[in-house]
Amino acid sequence: MDEFKTLEESVKQAKDKEALRSVYRELVTRFPFLYGYWLKAIQVSDDPGSTWEEALSKCQSLELWVEYLKSPYGSSVAAAKKAVDIFGCHFQGHHVYDIYLSRIGPAERKEVIREVLEIPLYHHANYMKLAQQLDADKEDYFKSLSLNVTKSIKEIWQFESHIKRFYFHPQELEKSELDAWKSYLSYMEKTGSHKQIKTLYRRCITATALYPEFWLLYIRYLLRSSEESDKNELLNIFKLAMHHVPQNTMIRETYALKLELEGQFEEARNLLTQCSIDSLVAFDIRNNIELMQIQNAVYEIEYIAQTKSLHRVNHIKQSPPVIEELFKSEKIDPVILMPLYSEGLCPDLVQYTHRLKSAGNIREFLIVDSQLG
Template identity: 20%
Template sequence: MGRDRSRSSSDSDDYYRSSRKKDDSYRRRDDRYRDSDRDRDRRRRSRSRSNSSRHRRPEGSQRGRSSRHGSDYKDTSLITRPSVASHFGTPPIDAADFDNWVTVLAKVDQTDNVDEARDKYRNFLTRYPNCYGFWQKYAEYEKKMGNLTEAKAVWEKGIISIPLSIDLWLGYTADVKNIKDFPIESLRDLYNRAIEIAGLEFQSDRLWLEAIGFERAVYIDDLCKGNAAANCKKIGQLFDKLLSTPTFHAASHLERYIQYLNTIEPHLLLSEKEYGEIMKMVCKQLDKQPEELIHHVQLNYICHTGENGMMNIVTESGEGTFPVTVNSLQHDPTALQIIRGEVIARRNRIFERNMKECEIRAGFEANIKRPYFHVKPLDYPQLFNWLSYLDFEIKEGQEDRIKILFDRCLIPCALYEEFWIKYARWTWKTYKSKTKTREIYLKAKTHCPSSLNLALSHSGFEESVENFDDAIKVLDNFRNEYPGYVLLELRYLGALRRKAEKDGHGSSIEYVLNQYEALIKDSQSSPNLHSFYSLKLARYHQKFRRDPKLAQKVLKKALTIDPFNLQLYSQYVDIAYSSDSMTELDVLQAFDVALDSNLRLEDKVRFSQRKLDFLEELGTNMNAIEDHRDYHYHLLGQIPDNVTIRTRFVNDPSRVTLMQPMPPQQPMMYSPQIQQPAMNMVPMMPMQPMTYVNQAPPTVQLTLIESPVTSSTM
């Protein structure tokens, strides 16, 4: 599915290879369907939903991604850690649906109904635009039906969808080359465009060599036409770029360049500036003038016209051949040897720097096992490798290489939202281009239409550039198509609130309140979700509208539906505690709401302790403090011995203080062995151990310890 394999090129750079078969030019992928053992049962991403109609998924709508999963994979060849979470969900793709499409297209490809075939191909490629092989099949079908213009348009659309697909570029250029009398400059522009867009792709060697072969064919055609200005300077420019570009077969390109340099005069290959510099050095070294080192000669060739109208050189005369004599220049053998040596030395320095770049990327490239698109999920090591590779390139800081790597990554990883979000954020941070960033989010939506995180990220970007209307529109469209996401509802309300704050419109604030109330009303069948939204609305009233009374009213109403929700009581108390407009009586009444409820005894003890702390620290009525202290110890006395809670005065060994023993010289008439009380006992007050002196009746000391004191006898 859209696989671009690397292929070793032959040693010859001949543009036209007579032995080349069509099956080789348009190779089918034997492993196109090798991943047939797909997971049928996809785990879906969990969503927080209620049973209300507002939060139920419409029938037939696509489900989201599964819950996160990962592994303990570690690769010592990776030199960086990903900057985002390394846990990826299963792509939300129905593999059976993809298989059905493949079957349908196989049948359509054999029919003569062009309209039906176009409809099927377009629908499939709209859903799966990264499937390189089907763009090629579609173009071939149009060509088979004689629709060359439509075939060209299909190639163009495929390249726009997968700009780094080397096979698409080569298929397109192969079709164009076969058009008789096609303008040379137009074909050259096509190759230049391909090199500019996809030349940095790591497996782009074939594209570079095809472009070099094309320029060589143009040079030979000019020679055969007797063009005195014929030269290979464009070949030299392409080789110079290729020698400095990290590619899969980079190690073989210097040798290829040397072989070509040895078959041609240097002035035809080098730029005028470089050739002048080298000739100046050679003349100084040999102590001769340039005129003494260059000779005019005539070269004879046997030419033949090819099928596409371009001429080439053959070795033997035959039918359709003709001789051609060309005026040229030749260098002195000694000077030629020095010139070639200097050219090779310069290119070797470029080559060595490039090989170092290849070496530091070799570990990442070796871990890329599936560089093409497929609906089957990628395994965790490959996903981790892509993230690490991206972080490495971002750290290196070469923007062209970073962009190319993102584009490469988003072919096999197109179904993973993490990479799209990372790409969009990097693009905005680097280029500050709203257009480029939006294009990425638009493409991402094609591949991940049900991604909540993608919608949130897109909306967040629009809001960050103060485009509130589009930010709200993105969220609104998603919530209508995929209802039930609590996080989405909160982001939607947050965007509305921030827009209202910015615009200062009272009607917008009322709309936010209406949305909150609608969510609360629609979630009454789910107490937890109802309480959740009620808490959010209460905070909105307290913090944004500065109305704590109304906030408490919302919480009280929620408590009628979810009376055992501890968080509602805590928030109710916190609103009173933290509000400047609330009086001491309001705070105490808020505590009493929790204490008079049907909460567990342990929870009531915690609220009681907080109330006691408030009275001690901020209270003004001593009678109220003492009354509540009695109430608090009464609650403590009701806690069973086997229950341990974390609060002051309860089950705290540091608060049990024992009396110091009597001095040894004092007579001890009677001192029975009294077992120390167990630490899990909860007395009303900490007690000192009983001591009998002079046979007097035992005395009991009750002391309330306010600060921990450690006894020497413990």
């Protein structure tokens, strides 16, 4: 990072705008979450509008969006509304709400303020005052609502106050900071809405972009989601994660598994060839059970049995507790596990035949039962 700062200073002194533009381009390409350098890149760009568009698509920074809304390119109501859609559950979301409220009419403003009152924001008290001024007849209702929201704000502040760096920087974070993020995410997953959880994860991976474990936490959360909109988010997160921590094979392997489950075998194979064989052999399928839930782990094993992917089959044979857990799961159709049986990976044939018979899978039951004599 220091080499870039030195280069930037030397270019500034030389007043070479083209060279400066090149430096900023190199920086934001390598570190797309550096919102400050996106702002500098925009200042020297020949096409600021296009650079703004690229910056906002690659760096979901509240600070960057606020600057965008202050610029001629983000002066519309629609731009402010989009910012609210993205950062409406951000603890510091008042920055975009204030701009949005200043651009809409009285009737709509009143409705938005009512909605904002239900969100635990740092400036909640300010919106409470506005609501009481606009709708004095509902003062008791607002006070009752405020009690619950204020309680959440106090709880959230316990986490916010322990995190000092919410922005991206290549320098390492203190362990206490990483622990604070983990605690904060755990709390939000238990108490927050889906939108609040996603907002916090986005904030987290911005600050912890060079730490694979946080990317994997967000990937795990998105994999569990059933919302259609999260499919594109997941794809984007996989790509961002591989850009920021390209050396981490766990992220690539998880992405490859996801592609396999969707039938994109060629794309998955290309990803896996970028990983070392040693890493593939060491890939523990138990991580897939945690990341993608047990059903997806079954699909992974079924694919292995069908394709005879030796490095994976050999590894699974070394993980009998995992196979046993899969066979015991009441949520899985036992017929799905037939490829495992045919590969000799069934830990308890008697139990398996009982499950097949109970599920009414008579043909499969007879196949396995005949092997028992």
